[in-house]
Amino acid sequence: MTPPPSAPFYPQPPPPPLGIHPHGPVPWSTGLCDCTDDCGNCCTTCFCPCVTYGRVAEIVDRGSISCGAAAALYALLEWLTCCHCVYSCFNRKKMRAQYSLVEAPCGDFCVHCCCEPCALCQEYRELKNRGFDMTVGWQANAAKQACLTTVPPPFTGGMMR
Numbered sequence: 001m002t003p004p005p006s007a008p009f010y011p012q013p014p015p016p017p018l019g020i021h022p023h024g025p026v027p028w029s030t031g032l033c034d035c036t037d038d039c040g041n042c043c044t045t046c047f048c049p050c051v052t053y054g055r056v057a058e059i060v061d062r063g064s065i066s067c068g069a070a071a072a073l074y075a076l077l078e079w080l081t082c083c084h085c086v087y088s089c090f091n092r093k094k095m096r097a098q099y100s101l102v103e104a105p106c107g108d109f110c111v112h113c114c115c116e117p118c119a120l121c122q123e124y125r126e127l128k129n130r131g132f133d134m135t136v137g138w139q140a141n142a143a144k145q146a147c148l149t150t151v152p153p154p155f156t157g158g159m160m161r
Helices: 034-048 051-060 068-080 084-099 107-116 116-129 137-147
Strands: none
Touching: 034 051, 034 068, 034 116, 051 068, 051 084, 051 116, 051 137, 068 084, 084 116, 107 116
């Protein structure tokens, strides 16, 4: 579709590559200790953190791992080694790279090892605030986003009398 001849055309610059923000890293949409902003997720994370981890991992990995598989792996690592926080900090690092988020309040490893439930809740809220429905998984979110792409209405010549 071409613009009408009387309207000037200004090409738009291409968007920045994924994960690169033109002004550097951006802050998280919520704080690390804002767990009660989403009480349902806060309770889920307190009693069954593997569920929250699985939901976050499926979105961050763009469906390459299912929520169930990620949750099972997390629970297995928690039960066998108590080193689940080491595993989950890699997801936080990947998420920060995807969305150009600052590494705050400290390094990913420290955040997950010192405050694992808060870190999982923050990651969940960040994805939710970015428009993801955390309960339906990657495939449904990708389909929903594909449907939301807007198509401009057809151009019908100029005004007529």
